[in-house]
Amino acid sequence: MAPDLGWFREHAGSFHGELRFDEPLTRHTYYRIGGPAPLLAIPRGEADLRWLRQGIDHSGVDWFVLGLGSNLLVSDSGFPGVVIKTSRLDQEITATPTEGESLLVRTGCSIAVSSFLRRAAQEGWSGFERLAGVPGSMGGVVVMNAGTHLGEACDLIESVETFNFSSLQSRYFSRDEMAFEYRRNLFLPAASFVMAVNWRSARQDPSVVRKSIDETLERRKSTQPVDYPSCGSVFKNPAGTGMRAWQVVDGLGLRGHRVGNAQFAEKHSNFIINLGGARASEVRSLIELAKRRAADELGIRLEEEVHFLGSF
Numbered sequence: 001m002a003p004d005l006g007w008f009r010e011h012a013g014s015f016h017g018e019l020r021f022d023e024p025l026t027r028h029t030y031y032r033i034g035g036p037a038p039l040l041a042i043p044r045g046e047a048d049l050r051w052l053r054q055g056i057d058h059s060g061v062d063w064f065v066l067g068l069g070s071n072l073l074v075s076d077s078g079f080p081g082v083v084i085k086t087s088r089l090d091q092e093i094t095a096t097p098t099e100g101e102s103l104l105v106r107t108g109c110s111i112a113v114s115s116f117l118r119r120a121a122q123e124g125w126s127g128f129e130r131l132a133g134v135p136g137s138m139g140g141v142v143v144m145n146a147g148t149h150l151g152e153a154c155d156l157i158e159s160v161e162t163f164n165f166s167s168l169q170s171r172y173f174s175r176d177e178m179a180f181e182y183r184r185n186l187f188l189p190a191a192s193f194v195m196a197v198n199w200r201s202a203r204q205d206p207s208v209v210r211k212s213i214d215e216t217l218e219r220r221k222s223t224q225p226v227d228y229p230s231c232g233s234v235f236k237n238p239a240g241t242g243m244r245a246w247q248v249v250d251g252l253g254l255r256g257h258r259v260g261n262a263q264f265a266e267k268h269s270n271f272i273i274n275l276g277g278a279r280a281s282e283v284r285s286l287i288e289l290a291k292r293r294a295a296d297e298l299g300i301r302l303e304e305e306v307h308f309l310g311s312f
Contacts, residue, residue: 003061003081005039015051017044017088025074025309028066028085030135032229033280034074035310037083040066044088046163046170049193052084053165064309065165065193068112070136071144071231075310076280086110086139090196093119101203104158109139109194113146121213124206127156128199132216133224135232139194144305145180148216154180159198165191183236183305225265228273231306234287235270238300246270248300252293259285284312 005021012019023040026032038061043049056063062081066072090108093116098104105125107116113134120128130150131141140146141153142160160173171192179186188194220226235245246269249255255269260282265271272286287304294300 003038004059005061007055007058008039008041008082011051011055015041015043015048017048018042023083025069025078025083028083029069029072029074029231030229031069031073031231031274031278031280031283033076033274033278033283035076035078037079038081040083040085042085042088045090046195049084049089049163049165050168052082053168056082067109067137067140067143068135070140071305072307072309073231073280073283075308075312077311079310086137086193089139089193092196095123095125095201103201103203105199105201106196107138107199108196109137111138112136113138113141117213120201121206121210124204124209125201126204126209127201129209129212129216130155132213133220138197142194142197143185143188144183145185146183148220150216152180152182154178154185156199156201157197158200160188160194161196161198162188163193163195164189165193170195182239223268225267225271225273228265228275230265230271230273233270233305234272235290235302236305238294238302241300243300244270245302248294248298248302249290251298252290254286254290254293257286257289259289262286264290280310280312284308 020040022036024036025034064083066083066085087110089110091110092108094106096104113131130148134146145152145154147153158175162171237245249269254264256266257264261275261278262282263273263275265273272283291302294302
């Protein structure tokens with residue numbers, strides 16, 4: 001049964017962002033897969049988040065927080081609630097000198113990683129090369145502790161500004177209050193929005209920063225199937241095995257294996273790509289196949305990096 005969204009329609013004039021009813025979620029994920037949401041809301045600040053909380057409490061609908069959708073697989077049937085997209089919550093970038101050549105760079109959660117890296121290259125902000133090629137937003141980078149072979153995001157994070165959707169309170173996490181591990185954070189409470197991130201950096205010749213970013217991007221382009229929609233790496237590297245996730249998939253003979261229009265990429269087998277018109281059920285079938293066979297044949301537990309939304 002469709003949720004009752006009457007409150008949201010009735011009070012829409014008090015919302016400063018954008019409301020889209022019956023919105024296809026294929027438009028909002030890197031996979032370009034998934035059914036609709038009855039309501040997709042794009043808030044423009046804390047006031048809009050408070051408005052959404054009021055409407056959700058009044059209506060009793062489910063809700064989900066969406067960044068840029070870089071690591072999300074949405075069900076073919078969509079999601080039967082309110083999807084809150086954070087792409088316009090905070091889009092500001094500021095840099096404050098500290099001591100010597102050191103800087104504190106503040107990024108709003110909504111800024112795309114690719115956009116930020118262009119700014120970092122122009123200004124000569126060093127250290128962020130480790131994010132080159134990482135999809136998604138700067139807020140999502142914190143949540144997932146994203147990184148590359150050059151290092152992880154947590155190495156540079158000085159503090160995080162958050163808003164709790166349950167208590168409606170803002171909170172600041174200093175460096176000694178944060179904890180991370182491989183591809184996840186361990187400190188953000190449930191229902192927390194990352195609003196902004198403060199990063200430690202240093203000034204460097206912009207040409208040096210740009211060269212490092214370009215080299216990392218070229219490396220990823222040459223080894224990853226960037227010409228097809230995907231969620232990036234599907235599985236985390238399995239701990240304690242000494243193996244990378246792609247090596248496990250290869251060991252199972254699944255490189256290039258296909259279900260419908262979803263395929264373990266030939267170029268990098270820890271990517272499942274959408275060849276065109278793939279369904280979420282096809283991607284999920286490949287994921288479950290690899291997990292089952294890795295456990296049965298290799299005694300290895302594969303854990304997904306990709307998140308799932310909706311009914312599978």
